[in-house]
Amino acid sequence: MTNLSPTIDIHTHYVPNGWPDLAQETGANGPWPWLRSDSEREAMLMLGSAEFRPLRSNAWAAEERLAAMDADGVDVQVVSPTPVFFSYARDPKEAVKVSRIFNDLALEVCDPAQQRLIPFCQVPLQDTDAACRELDRSLENGHVGVEIGNHVGDRDLDDEGIITFLQHCADRNAAVFVHPWDMPTSPRLDRWMARWLVGMPGETHLSILSLILGGGFDRLPAHLRLCFAHGGGSFPYWVGRMDNAWHQRPDLIATSEFPPSHYLNRFSVDSVVFNDASLRLLTDVMGSEHIMLGSDFPYPLGERPAGNLIRKSAFLTQEQQSQILSSNAQKFLGMDVDADVQIFNETPASA
Template sequence: MKTIDVHTHYVPRGWPDLARAAGGGDDWPWLRADSERDACIMIRSQEFRRIRNDCWDAEARLADMDADGVDIQVVSPTPVFFSYTRPAVQALKVSRIFNDLALEICAPAPDRLLPFCQVPLQDTDAACAEVDRCLAAGHLGVEIGNHVGDRDLDDEGVVTFLQHCAEVGAPVLVHPWDMPSSARLDRWMAQWLVGMPAETHLSVLSLILGGAFDRIPESLRICFAHGGGSFPFWVGRADNAWHRRPDVVGTSEHPPSHYLNRFSVDSVVFDDRALRLLVDTMGAERVMVGSDYPYPFGERPVGHVVRKADFLDDASRELLLGGNAARFLGRALVAR
């Protein structure tokens, strides 16, 4: 069984001046090259994230994959480039730029580096058209952010996009992004430590309590990054609220636990106790290895917690390491 990492990111070695290519102001991300191997994503004059060549260099990625025993990576955008707050025409231009660059990054190892695209999710028609273009060009699926401003995943436009992904067979990875900022959340990277799990929890609930899963075909393959956030721990609380206060809690046809077979989560929870909860809640068929590679908050060696978890039998471990991901990627993986 091959080991498949469904949650990794890329950043190109460079990209066109986005203000010139897409229009808009001077607050587009740009890359400061510090050396052949080191760079920094910048927003105006502020450092957003320091990165290394494992973000763009296929050879560096493959060396790390070999060291960790990973056969295949799903390579997805870094959310700072989503551009959902921009006019849709600008976000579409940016999506096309980065989607084409992603194909170049993955081209040296097409059987091992599998690109996912990004789309201008604020415009449903444009998002559907771009995912179609990218599937035809060689992408295997799409990564989306967990919300567009105040519109969560049960928004009609987003639901229509997810219905389209189900129709065309595009697997969807949902990644938290654009976390709230405050004096309390700006300490200790709490936006990442607290905000990301909360954002993901909220968006899983939106698909359930907003009735979206009741309107989206069961053929949709959708995975939430970062272990589904805090949702797996609190599904019992959500069920209790659905039963006790149906007048105010959601419009779903069934309680939240009914929908656990409608989505998957990755395994990047860093602790075998958390992984046990994840498997007990979601089922061994709904958890896939993810790492958040190559970022420093990611898991290395990739899949370490899954491999050492003594509560998993061999069959379940194989599902988590690759079997579930092969099913998630579907026909597109077979075609490779």
């Protein structure tokens, strides 16, 4: 492990190795997610009777995560929920119970390596008060930040209740990681994983735009630490088009105080873009100070070895690489770079 600049992966997910029957816990009918164990190291994440996603034990086993991290040269992972657990369409009381179950299980997943596996919680975002209470409970129990979905039904991130929650995150100094989820389905999008290849980038793009044109960034404090997954989706590629529309159709588009490009310093993105040309565009648009290493571990559409794109980049300077691999994430997590760097370098006995 590195001595001065720990490499931090801010985009990874977990699935616990089993959980209570959610129908019994909530008193509500499914379909609920559950885990079908197929072998000691393989399982299928189910949604009711439908197969949702195949899994391997690196989704829940800390020792396997640590081995993969060591192989990739990663010192720290931020471990976030898998979005299928969010339960935003459920009654808030049901979603509260689900959030508590998985947030407590996330602490168990990360417990064997507390200095290397940093848990992010989930909240019942459809109920602002309940979401704030669960965030507070989770922070007190050891979570460092929160992962939220990019929308709640037809409510986007500029919704007043979600803005209130984000304000609460800023007040509590909690980092917020925004992940696309619940993508639209149609015959056109159901081929070739198009919901993931087209829908996910579009969802993130729309949500960033909503915070801009919906006045969200104009209402939120500048110190809110906000990061969007998958390189910000398609948003960085189309900043020029959005600025042009803001100026050319102010009657419809100029609903924010400033044009979209003005707000690029209000959020960060991860680095899961997979080729050097895309990373160059992302760096040109966002600036290296607003990009952090993300791998989407342990899922197959993620980057392995984590950080390879950054380390082998043909254009990034050594300082930019250090920002993206380490110092930006330390700031995002609210950690003092000089004071806390040694924490990351302690190897837990169980590792």
